[in-house]
Each structure stands twice: as structure tokens, then as C-alpha cells.
Amino acid sequence: MVVFGFLRIVHERFKKSQSLLYYMRYIIFIILSSMLLFGCCYTPMTSSSNTNDTNETSADDIIDDDANNAQENVTETPATEESAQEDTNQQDSDLEPGSENETTTISSSCVGPTESDMSVRDTVLFYNKSYTDVCIDYSTVKDYYCNNGVLESINDECNPGNRCNAGKCEPVTFICSETDGGINVFQRGKTTVVYGMNTPVDEWDECVDEGKIIEYYCLGDGTATSEQIICPSGYKCVSDRCVRSNCDETDGGLDIYVAGKTTAGGEERNDDCITERRLREYYCYGDDIESTDEYCDEGYICDNDRCELE
Ligand SMILES: [Ca+2]
Numbered sequence: 001m002v003v004f005g006f007l008r009i010v011h012e013r014f015k016k017s018q019s020l021l022y023y024m025r026y027i028i029f030i031i032l033s034s035m036l037l038f039g040c041c042y043t044p045m046t047s048s049s050n051t052n053d054t055n056e057t058s059a060d061d062i063i064d065d066d067a068n069n070a071q072e073n074v075t076e077t078p079a080t081e082e083s084a085q086e087d088t089n090q091q092d093s094d095l096e097p098g099s100e101n102e103t104t105t106i107s108s109s110c111v112g113p114t115e116s117d118m119s120v121r122d123t124v125l126f127y128n129k130s131y132t133d134v135c136i137d138y139s140t141v142k143d144y145y146c147n148n149g150v151l152e153s154i155n156d157e158c159n160p161g162n163r164c165n166a167g168k169c170e171p172v173t174f175i176c177s178e179t180d181g182g183i184n185v186f187q188r189g190k191t192t193v194v195y196g197m198n199t200p201v202d203e204w205d206e207c208v209d210e211g212k213i214i215e216y217y218c219l220g221d222g223t224a225t226s227e228q229i230i231c232p233s234g235y236k237c238v239s240d241r242c243v244r245s246n247c248d249e250t251d252g253g254l255d256i257y258v259a260g261k262t263t264a265g266g267e268e269r270n271d272d273c274i275t276e277r278r279l280r281e282y283y284c285y286g287d288d289i290e291s292t293d294e295y296c297d298e299g300y301i302c303d304n305d306r307c308e309l310e
Pocket residue numbers: 178180181182183184189191205215216217
């Protein structure tokens with residue numbers, strides 16, 4: 001627009017001056033202006049081409065950038081995990097004792113009683129691993145519990161009169177056991193009573209002589225007792241138990257109300273009244289025949305080799 005305006009001014013002056021020289025200047029000026037105009041236009045076209053190239057390059061660059069961005073995204077993934085890890089660490093660091101999230105930490109890391117209790121066998125879960133109270137020795141329990149979300153244990157002595165059993169302290173009691181199941185003269189048995197660390201009874205049944213045995217047996221309160229028992233009729237004590245003997249009797253033993261006959265080794269004895277109120281009773285003892293003189297009870301007299309009602 002400036003050029004055309006300038007040409008218009010020159011043309012107007014040429015028409016006024018009617019000078020050939022000025023006209024020639026006008027022609028030269030037009031040529032120069034045309035060159036200037038083309039040069040001006042050419043340059044922008046070249047620039048435009050470069051712009052297109054730039055645009056194409058830019059498109060490629062976008063693709064490359066996408067690739068680069070994708071690569072960056074890939075390489076950033078670990079960074080993201082690191083960030084997550086950092087966040088986790090940060091979260092952990094936020095879970096110091098006394099923080100508001102402490103309760104959450106306790107419930108997730110340590111589950112169990114928060115105080116020691118030696119009278120209960122507990123199992124504590126700490127990071128999904130279980131810890132159960134256990135006896136270390138007779139009177140010491142290893143007691144697990146949670147303390148501010150952390151697993152702790154204490155080795156503690158049971159109170160006097162208590163012992164550690166199955167991971168907890170419990171009162172000491174008498175515990176009796178025997179191998180022959182009670183009063184059983186036909187089997188040699190061992191009877192044991194345990195009271196805490198003590199064993200007040202630890203005895204085998206034992207023959208006193210050929211016809212009598214000491215039999216041990218348990219009582220209901222966990223203690224035990226013993227008594228001397230004559231082996232049943234026809235039995236003798238051998239090797240701490242009653243076994244068959246060579247003696248037989250028809251009244252089954254010391255029975256003053258039944259007239260009996262006792263035989264052993266070819267020898268034979270019948271119960272016999274030695275006075276009106278006194279009876280000689282025969283019985284087997286071991287392999288032998290023994291006898292005892294017994295008075296009949298009040299209201300009874302001795303008759304027919306036995307004690308009978310008067
Ligand atoms: Ca017994």
C-alpha cells in the first residue's frame with residue numbers, strides 16, 4: 001500500500017511536469033519497485049515453505065514427543081511406585097506412637113490382650129504370626145501381649161501355690177493316677193500322686209506274705225491310700241498280686257455263718273463248734289489251711305459247724 005501510494009504520487013507529479021527525465025525515473029522506479037515487490041513476496045513464500053516444513057517437522061516432533069512422553073511415562077512408573085512407597089513410608093512415619101492413627105496400627109500389626117495375664121493362655125497375632133503363652137518351667141510362664149501395637153512378652157513366676165501348666169498359671173492340686181484301675185488285687189499296680197513338684201505317693205502294690213497284699217488306690221480328691229487285703233479264697237500272693245493257689249474251701253473264706261470244708265495238699269478241715277458260742281473257722285491262706293476261733297455274735301449260738309440264730 002505504501003508503494004502504490006508512492007507510485008500514485010509519482011504519477012501525479014509526472015502528469016504535472018511532463019518531463020521525460022522524470023518519466024524515466026518513473027520507469028526505473030517501477031522496475032525497482034517490482035523487484036522490490038517480488039523480492040518482498042518471494043521471501044515470504046520461502047518463509048511460508050519453511051513454515052510448512054516447520055509444521056511438518058512439528059508434526060513429527062509431536063509424534064516423537066508422544067513417544068518420548070510415552071517413554072517418560074514408562075520411566076515414571078517406578079517413580080510413581082517410589083512415590084507410593086514414599087507415601088507409605090510417610091504414612092508409616094506418621095504412625096509413630098501417640099499419633100492419631102496409632103489405633104489402626106495396633107489393630108493391624110498386633111492383635112491380642114494388651115496386658116499380661118498369667119492365668120489365661122492367650123495367643124497374640126503380630127503381623128499375622130501367632131505367639132501362644134507357654135510354660136518355660138514348672139512355675140514360670142512366658143506370657144505374650146500387645147503393648148502399644150508391639151508384641152511383648154514377660155517371663156513371670158506363678159504365685160505361691162500355683163504352677164505353670166499348658167501355658168498358664170493354675171492352682172496346685174493333687175493328681176492321682178494308678179495303673180491297675182483301683183482296688184485290683186489280681187494285678188500289680190503302681191499308684192502315683194503328684195502335688196506340684198512333689199510326688200507324695202509313688203508306690204507299687206506289694207505282697208505282705210503269701211496270703212496278703214498291700215493294695216494302693218486313688219481317692220476322689222486326688223490323693224491315695226492303701227490297705228492290706230487277704231487274697232480271695234483259693235488265691236495266694238505271688239509277685240505282688242493274687243494268683244490261684246492249691247487251697248480250696250466251700251464257704252469262700254472267713255464266713256462263720258456258713259459251715260465250710262477246706263482242702264489243701266491232701267489235707268481237709270471242716271469248720272467246727274468248739275463251745276456253744278465259739279466256732280473254729282478254717283480258711284485258705286496262700287497254699288495252706290489256716291484256722292481262727294471266733295465268738296458268735298449276740299443272739300447267735302454255735303451249732304452245725306456255724307453260728308446260728310438262737
Ligand atoms: Ca490299685
